[in-house]
Amino acid sequence: MKLHKESKGTLIVAILFIAFVGAISIYYLHLWSLVIMIPLLIMLGLIFWFFRVPYRAILDHNENVVAPVDGKVVMIKEVFEDEVLKANCIQVSIFMSPLNVHICRYPVSGDVIYKKYHPGKYLVAWHEKSSTENERTTVAVKSMTNHQVVFRQIAGYVARRIVFYCNIEDKAKAGHEFGFIKFGSRMDVFLPLDTEILCKIGDKTKGGIDVIARMKD
Template identity: 80%
Template sequence: MKLHKESKGTITVATILFIIISVLAIYFLKMWSLLIIMPLLVIYSLVFWFFRVPLRDILEHRENVIAPVDGKVVMIKEVDETEFLKGKAIQVSIFMSPLNVHICRYPVSGDVIYKKYHPGKYLVAWHEKSSTENERTTVAIKTPTNHEVVFRQIAGYVARRIVFYCNEGDQAKAGHEFGFIKFGSRMDVFLPLDTEIICKIGDITKGGLDVIARMKD
């Protein structure tokens, strides 16, 4: 199983803790040490599972909006996007549990025209205000169809580290990685009002593969 590059520090710490606690359990608890070691082994394995990088065949897209993450669609509504678009847009929000793949992917292809990191709170990721009050990043892309699409990585109550690798002027390719969020979070995508929304609330998405919307050419 291939592991994400963001796993290095976390897995190093988890390994050290696992060894130390296991040795102490064996030394002090003897035959009862398995009561500590086995649950610890499950947690240790979940750390590796969290940082897995699935092999996915990413296609080329022009009008399609691709699911940026693995997760569950929790919101589809018309909102005012005040940071970049300065107007109304359709917001599609996808929540990621700690068991989901947490690679963040571009939802559309085009040119990166805006990026910004915002420090903030750590409300639960499904809270509506988390989009504007939590720690988050905002990225905007100008698509080949001349649309402007905004998307945000949002930290949650558990997620405390957001990374994004894109810069203004970069070429974005729908479905390809641009960042990562550790341990549970959400992504919001803000689309033009005339976008055809294909997904619905409750849908389970696979990042880079599932089409969630289609923009007019």
């Protein structure tokens, strides 16, 4: 199983901690150390599972908007986006549990025209205000259909590390990775009002594969 590059620091700390606790528990508790070690080894297995990088056959997309992450659609509504678009648009929000793949992918193809990191709070990721008050990043892409599409990585109550690798003037390719969020969070995508929405609240999404909307050329 391939692991994401963001796993390195977390796995080193986890393995060293488990090795230390294991050595102490074996020395003092002998066979009873299994009571401590089995849960710790299960936790280590979950960390490996969290940082997995599954193979995805990514197709080329021009008009399609693909799911930027694995997760569950929790919001589809008209909102006013005041950072980049400064206009009404459709917000599609996808919540990621700690068991989802947490690779963040471009929802559309085009050119990166904006990026910014915002420090903030750590409200639970499904809270409506988390989009504007939590720690987050904002990225905007001018799509191949000549629309501006904004998307945000949002930290949650558990997630405390957001990374994004894109830079202004980069070529965005729908479905390809641009960042990562650790341990539960949310992605918001802001689309033009005339976008055809192809998903509904409650849908489970597979990042880079599922088409969630289609923009008019």
